[in-house]
Amino acid sequence: MRGTMNRRVVITGMGVRAPGSLGKGAFWELLAAGRTATRRITFFDPSPYRSQVAAEIDFDASAEGLSPREIRRMDRATQLAVVCARDAMADSGLGETVDPHRMGVSLGSAIAASTSLEREYLVLSDSGKRWTMSTDQLTPQMFDYMVPSIMPAEVAWAVGAEGPVVLMSAGCTSGMDSVGHGAAVIREGSADVVVAGATDAPITPIVVASFDAIKATTTYNDTPGAASRPFDGTRNGFVLAEGATMFVLEELSAARRRGARIYAEVAGFANRCNAYHMTGLKVDGREMAEAIRAALDQAKVNTDAVDYINAHGSGTKQNDRHETAAFKRSLGEHAYRTPVSSIKSMVGHSLGAIGSVEIAACVLAMENQAVPPTANLHSADPECDLDYVPVQAREHKVDTVLSVGSGFGGFQSAMVLTREPA
Amino acid sequence: MSSSSNGSGTTVITGLGVVAPNGLGLKEFWTATLARRSGITELDRFDTSDYPARLAGLVRDLDSAEHLPGRLLPQTDVSTRLALIAAQWALEDAEVDTAELADYDMSVVTANASGGFEFAHREFQKLWAQGPEHISVYESFAWFYAVNTGQISIRHGMRGPGSALVAEQAGGLYALGQAARTIRNGVSLVVCGGVDSAFDPWGWLSHLASGGVSVDPDPATAYRPFDVHATGYIPGEGGAICIMESAESARARGVRVYGELAGYAATFDPHPDKGGPSGLRRAVELALVDAGIEAGDVDVVFADAAGLPKLDRAEALTLRELFGVRGVPVTAPKALTGRLLSGGGVLDVAAALMTIQEGVIPPTVGTVTVPDDYDIDLVVGEARPTVVRNALVLARGRWGFNAAVVIRGVDN
Numbered sequence: 001m002r003g004t005m006n007r008r009v010v011i012t013g014m015g016v017r018a019p020g021s022l023g024k025g026a027f028w029e030l031l032a033a034g035r036t037a038t039r040r041i042t043f044f045d046p047s048p049y050r051s052q053v054a055a056e057i058d059f060d061a062s063a064e065g066l067s068p069r070e071i072r073r074m075d076r077a078t079q080l081a082v083v084c085a086r087d088a089m090a091d092s093g094l095g096e097t098v099d100p101h102r103m104g105v106s107l108g109s110a111i112a113a114s115t116s117l118e119r120e121y122l123v124l125s126d127s128g129k130r131w132t133m134s135t136d137q138l139t140p141q142m143f144d145y146m147v148p149s150i151m152p153a154e155v156a157w158a159v160g161a162e163g164p165v166v167l168m169s170a171g172c173t174s175g176m177d178s179v180g181h182g183a184a185v186i187r188e189g190s191a192d193v194v195v196a197g198a199t200d201a202p203i204t205p206i207v208v209a210s211f212d213a214i215k216a217t218t219t220y221n222d223t224p225g226a227a228s229r230p231f232d233g234t235r236n237g238f239v240l241a242e243g244a245t246m247f248v249l250e251e252l253s254a255a256r257r258r259g260a261r262i263y264a265e266v267a268g269f270a271n272r273c274n275a276y277h278m279t280g281l282k283v284d285g286r287e288m289a290e291a292i293r294a295a296l297d298q299a300k301v302n303t304d305a306v307d308y309i310n311a312h313g314s315g316t317k318q319n320d321r322h323e324t325a326a327f328k329r330s331l332g333e334h335a336y337r338t339p340v341s342s343i344k345s346m347v348g349h350s351l352g353a354i355g356s357v358e359i360a361a362c363v364l365a366m367e368n369q370a371v372p373p374t375a376n377l378h379s380a381d382p383e384c385d386l387d388y389v390p391v392q393a394r395e396h397k398v399d400t401v402l403s404v405g406s407g408f409g410g411f412q413s414a415m416v417l418t419r420e421p422a
Numbered sequence: 423m424s425s426s427s428n429g430s431g432t433t434v435i436t437g438l439g440v441v442a443p444n445g446l447g448l449k450e451f452w453t454a455t456l457a458r459r460s461g462i463t464e465l466d467r468f469d470t471s472d473y474p475a476r477l478a479g480l481v482r483d484l485d486s487a488e489h490l491p492g493r494l495l496p497q498t499d500v501s502t503r504l505a506l507i508a509a510q511w512a513l514e515d516a517e518v519d520t521a522e523l524a525d526y527d528m529s530v531v532t533a534n535a536s537g538g539f540e541f542a543h544r545e546f547q548k549l550w551a552q553g554p555e556h557i558s559v560y561e562s563f564a565w566f567y568a569v570n571t572g573q574i575s576i577r578h579g580m581r582g583p584g585s586a587l588v589a590e591q592a593g594g595l596y597a598l599g600q601a602a603r604t605i606r607n608g609v610s611l612v613v614c615g616g617v618d619s620a621f622d623p624w625g626w627l628s629h630l631a632s633g634g635v636s637v638d639p640d641p642a643t644a645y646r647p648f649d650v651h652a653t654g655y656i657p658g659e660g661g662a663i664c665i666m667e668s669a670e671s672a673r674a675r676g677v678r679v680y681g682e683l684a685g686y687a688a689t690f691d692p693h694p695d696k697g698g699p700s701g702l703r704r705a706v707e708l709a710l711v712d713a714g715i716e717a718g719d720v721d722v723v724f725a726d727a728a729g730l731p732k733l734d735r736a737e738a739l740t741l742r743e744l745f746g747v748r749g750v751p752v753t754a755p756k757a758l759t760g761r762l763l764s765g766g767g768v769l770d771v772a773a774a775l776m777t778i779q780e781g782v783i784p785p786t787v788g789t790v791t792v793p794d795d796y797d798i799d800l801v802v803g804e805a806r807p808t809v810v811r812n813a814l815v816l817a818r819g820r821w822g823f824n825a826a827v828v829i830r831g832v833d834n
Contacts, residue, residue, distance in 0.1 A: 121624070125550065145628070216562070272584075279562065409572025411584065
């Protein structure tokens with residue numbers, strides 16, 4: 001059944017919930033306008049914390065069609081994923097025709113039910129006063145917050161999938177890796193459709209505090225709208241965010257047969273580990289460059305065919321320098337000719353979700369033949385000397401896109417998306 | 423995984439590192455498993471007197487400080503320490519010298535279910551009892567589900583494609599399937615498997631919240647899969663890490679091969695409201711096709727063994743449909759360790775490989791009376807000498823995840 005098969009994978013549906021935007025139309029509108037959705041944290045009082053800004057979604061679960069029962073049992077990240085999955089299915093026009101046995105789910109998330117875990121912790125421990133906890137407070141959801149595989153299960157139930165279903169949890173590359181994994185499952189013949197994407201809802205005190213502890217997040221608390229500054233000389237950390245995006249991935253010939261609208265082809269995906277440090281990055285970008293090379297190779301795309309690079313661009317000193325080096329190392333001179341931008345400047349860093357959110361941005365860039373800007377980019381950094389599309393979106397030929405991601409644990413991922421499968 | 427007769431495309435297992443409640447290391451685990459020695463004891467890491475259930479499969483007498491560099495200790499949860507030790511033992515068992523392999527040609531794929539839960543619990547307490555400035559610099563990476571993949575890859579310089587998967591008790595087998603996929607895609611060697619631990623008070627309460635943990639206080643009877651009086655399962659910690667390689671890589675290195683990962687499949691059950699049979703049978707059928715064998719070629723089944731009557735019955739009936747009435751020996755050595763979340767399926771694979779190597783099926787301990795209408799040939803009592811070439815390993819994850827793996831002996 002498995003082995004070398006000449007199957008190709010395309011995106012035929014998508015659903016997006018990102019800060020400042022509900023739905024893919026609003027999402028592109030925000031990106032094209034260069035508008036930032038970063039603000040002072042409202043989900044709890046951020047004043048005890050070092051970094052006090054985040055990119056939050058004004059998400060009304062019942063307005064989004066979730067029932068009271070669903071809202072009660074689902075962590076926020078799950079709610080976002082299910083809403084996006086339903087959107088993606090409707091957007092794809094797949095309907096009831098797909099064989100559930102041949103349909104899978106590949107969901108990414110870095111820290112899954114962290115919001116619910118913290119809420120539950122406060123009750124169980126009496127706000128940290130107790131180490132041992134009483135069984136009086138036991139709720140059935142507790143197991144599922146500790147072991148969050150219920151999240152891809154909820155997506156599978158929402159879309160009717162009975163094939164391979166899994167939670168891919170590789171930290172901040174989860175959102176790209178989950179889509180790469182879904183494409184691999186289709187390519188090898190284990191499924192014909194995979195609902196793939198990612199979600200994270202990490203704006204909760206423990207997460208804010210954990211990034212404070214390593215000074216990874218920004219301290220531009222007085223200017224929240226300008227706090228996320230990828231590639232800028234004055235950048236000082238990322239803005240924590242929440243987000244979700246789900247795609248319908250389909251085998252190409254089946255998509256064509258049913259007359260599906262094809263957004264893009266998942267032409268290449270590769271990942272590597274830097275085997276260096278759980279949070280640190282070397283300056284040479286070697287392993288990311290290797291992931292890029294391998295992804296281009298799988299896509300059978302030359303380096304100089306890349307029209308646009310969607311960067312990881314988290315806005316930390318080390319990341320933006322690292323990936324600039326990786327682009328130069330893998331693309332050579334072409335890196336200087338190619339627009340690069342980071343949408344984290346606008347929607348923040350939603351950890352395991354952002355890889356999928358960025359793929360959506362790439363797809364919309366192709367649809368609109370324009371590249372989103374890097375917002376807040378005003379002052380140069382000599383180590384970041386590429387064209388990062390400062391402040392304003394730009395019309396541009398966008399047929400071949402390279403998207404990259406980097407995450408704790410050393411994960412380095414790259415994906416090549418192309419507009420028209422030949 | 424269907425391979426040609428000369429073994430090209432074959433994926434083999436050349437090393438095993440086991441950290442189990444009834445044995446540290448493969449040899450100790452296997453000896454204990456054949457000798458019916460249980461690792462289930464009273465949970466004594468905190469005062470459990472108010473809890474309805476207090477039995478767990480715990481890894482005892484393992485001092486991480488003796489096995490790991492000191493700098494790794496403050497930054498790792500107990501589950502990560504166990505995973506690092508198991509990975510090290512697996513690499514030693516497979517005689518891997520990482521300096522001799524290209525860094526991009528080695529990968530790490532792990533499954534995780536509960537992450538670094540005890541570490542996270544301590545950090546939550548520090549935050550809320552003392553304040554944000556007390557949070558550890560390690561919290562941002564000691565807790566998340568990819569931590570074991572990250573730490574193992576760093577420790578051993580493995581730069582190939584890495585993954586981390588979550589599917590509760592099915593995750594471990596999913597990791598082996600993903601490792602095989604990674605090898606098919608060109609990597610020579612993958613460190614793969616699963617290890618979990620969550621036995622702080624919050625972890626324990628979360629285990630109890632599953633609704634499936636037995637409240638029988640007698641360790642001899644609390645977890646007895648397929649028994650007419652089954653009352654649930656016992657949670658455990660630990661698991662196993664395998665070294666999986668392409669057949670070419672194993673040959674080039676001239677190392678001993680335990681067996682082949684011959685077939686793999688994953689399915690998901692229909693929505694509970696839709697009704698209909700679980701996807702377990704289909705997972706087995708797909709795995710058999712992948713392995714190029716028929717049901718009649720299977721010599722033993724390592725069952726998922728939920729220990730809950732409804733799930734036991736469903737699994738038994740599935741086996742009857744596939745293999746006929748008492749058509750194949752079935753066993754669940756996990757009665758001696760408890761259910762290990764992502765570690766369970768991989769530990770079963772280790773047991774299956776030893777079963778093939780030594781020609782003896784380990785017994786299911788504690789089960790006395792199997793309902794007649796289960797129609798399964800459960801190996802109880804003593805270990806059963808049997809020539810085994812093909813072993814089927816099953817795992818079901820909470821909410822509907824099904825995994826089936828075919829392990830095959832090789833002619834060395």
